[in-house]
Amino acid sequence: MSDRINAIDHVMIHVPASQSAGAVFERLGFAVTPKSGMPGLSNRLVCFGDTPHQNGVCNYFELMALEDAQAAPSPMPRLLNGFGPVSTVMAVDDTWAVTERLQQGGMAIGPVLELQRDWALSDGTVITPAFSVAIPDLGQAPVYWNYCRHKTAHHYVRREFVTHPNTALAFDAVYAIVDDPDAAAAHYARTWQARVDGDRLVLPEGPAMHLMTAQTAKSVLPDDLMTTDRPGLKGLRVRVGDVAKARDVIEDGGIAAVDLPGGFAVRAADAAGCALLFGERHATDR
Known part of the structure; x- marks a missing residue:
């Protein structure tokens, strides 16, 4: 493990409602994952298979909606105050090591969050993505970014997720x-x-x-x-x-x-x- 940032893993797009935003992307010819919930937030994803998920790097759009500002982690409610793309989310080897390096360089970053969620698929299967994420304070970058380490990157490249009618x-x-x-x-x-x-x-x-x-x-x-x-x-x-x-x-x-x-x-x-x-x-x- 290292303090290296490996890739732009995904882009977070703030939408008014994740379910209806997913329907828009389905009209654009993308396969869109079912709605999934996290504290104060919900999302649907557009995932792509041409990515080295074995190295913990995914490639997707995240259609993110703010459901409950009181329950969402700081500073997400302030980040999600305008619609459209709001953040690049970077794939890292070690969230803790990257946080230490960036804090030593003067960045203000919230605590590393160890998260997992149950994701119910349309066929009744339930998968459990797990990841760690860190969320820097706003106003420190020309364009906002945060970072995560996927522990279960294989979930994001399921065939039904990455097979798109628009190719x-x-x-x-x-x-x-x-x-x-x-x-x-x-x-x-x-x-x-x-x-x-x-x-x-x-x-x-x-x-x-x-x-x-x-x-x-x-x-x-x-x-x-x-x-x-x-x-x-x-x-x-x-x-x-x-x-x-x-x-x-x-x-x-x-x-x-x-x-x-x-x-x-x-x-x-x-x-x-x-x-x-x-x-x-x-x-x-x-």
């Missing part, structure tokens, strides 16, 4: 708007121990995060894809096995596709506040 395989890029990309990159290079490659933050596994100003974001996320160009997480790129089939499935669900080089996109307004880009090749191959 999705993984999300392989995260797009964020920041005021000062150089200062933001320095933060992530220090805290994530990420490698900076142009506008990308690269980790040992998983998606890269792209840091953009509101102006440079227009080359990736045209204005009509975003609900706002204020700083924060703005979009994700989904790698699919068949871009034509993905588009057909999404349009059959009544959701408009926007042409982009090498693929297409779905507007943030049609995807819980998070613009989605779709393409067949890995983002780094474009």
Whole structure:
């Protein structure tokens, strides 16, 4: 075990209600897990199988709803005060070791939480994901992030979870708007121990995060894809096995596709506040 951060494990998207948000993503051609509860919170997930789960790294979207602000762990109620993508959640080897390293570097972080939950599936099976998570205080990062260690990562790659009608395989890029990309990159290079490659933050596994100003974001996320160009997480790129089939499935669900080089996109307004880009090749191959 080490104090290393391995990957962007998943992206938390705050939604008004997890059940209805899941229905939106089903219209987008994703398989969505059943609703599951945690103290004060509920979620549904969109999981992907192209990830090294054997190393404790998952790859999914988390559609998170605040059910009871009094019961939710701090500072989740303050984080979940606007809808759309609100956090990257990082996969780590050892939550305690990462917390010690970051606290020594001056970050304020709440206690490590050891959690598990019963997850009832549609066939009556009950599985029990277990994980440890740490939640830094708000206001310490250009774009908020927290981190976890999966103890049961195999639960997230069940065949029924990762087989998507739109042929999705993984999300392989995260797009964020920041005021000062150089200062933001320095933060992530220090805290994530990420490698900076142009506008990308690269980790040992998983998606890269792209840091953009509101102006440079227009080359990736045209204005009509975003609900706002204020700083924060703005979009994700989904790698699919068949871009034509993905588009057909999404349009059959009544959701408009926007042409982009090498693929297409779905507007943030049609995807819980998070613009989605779709393409067949890995983002780094474009």
